[in-house]
Amino acid sequence: MTDTPAKPRGRRPGGTDTRGTICEAALLLFSTMGYDKVSLRAIARAADVDPALIHHYFSGKSDLFAQTVLDLPLDADRLVADALAGPRDRIGPAAVAAFLAAYDAPGGGRERFTAMLRSAVAEDIVQRPLSEFMSKEVFGAIAERLGHSDFKLRGQLAVSLVLGMALSRYILRLPALESVSDQVLIEGMGRAMQELLVEDW
CATH class of the missing domain: 1.10.357 (Tetracycline Repressor; domain 2)
Incomplete structure (x- = not known):
């Protein structure tokens, strides 16, 4: 009988698609809730990533907004x-x-x-x-x-x-x-x- 690998627990680790996942979650939340009501922690929850990963890819909330909604640096x-x-x-x-x-x-x-x-x-x-x-x-x-x-x-x-x-x-x-x-x-x-x-x- 072959052992089936256990499914990893915890949030999604950083990877090649992590930035894209964060961007998709951020775009959805910004578009439905506005800018003020969206927090980085909420985006992390929606993307199923550790909040620290957002700071790895973006300098902060305004940078994330600019690069997802405005698609501009x-x-x-x-x-x-x-x-x-x-x-x-x-x-x-x-x-x-x-x-x-x-x-x-x-x-x-x-x-x-x-x-x-x-x-x-x-x-x-x-x-x-x-x-x-x-x-x-x-x-x-x-x-x-x-x-x-x-x-x-x-x-x-x-x-x-x-x-x-x-x-x-x-x-x-x-x-x-x-x-x-x-x-x-x-x-x-x-x-x-x-x-x-x-x-x-």
Whole structure:
């Protein structure tokens, strides 16, 4: 009689398909629950892996979101640092510039963002993770670093500003917005962004 090998117990070990399994679980949870309500521990449970494995493949929740939902190497921490690196009176324009740079990132950044915006018009569930991610990890983080107690509100207002512009420019294709240069947008929208993220109300 041949002994049958016992089935290994415990969570899935790291392997060639582990990263893909984590990504699939993360994409499902982000798409159904939004960004804020999903934790790395919940993703690990859904993927049946040890939570430490997620940190082996991704630097954190925002990195995992960017590489699964956005499918872009979008470093939220770097975007925040870049926006805050210059003079305080230029943080607003710098934040707008960072958004436009991410939107036009090599490898189909614009196409990916635009596709998500198009889907969001018909399916609200697609929009929620993107807006939550941007308001919390990018714009809200900038306002929080500047010491504003209402950073969550400021972050969401900032998201409404940039996503409204993106919708109008790339989907509705309003002629003036479509033809204007990025630099003009940075300066014009930067004034509003400065008020939202930096100035005291």
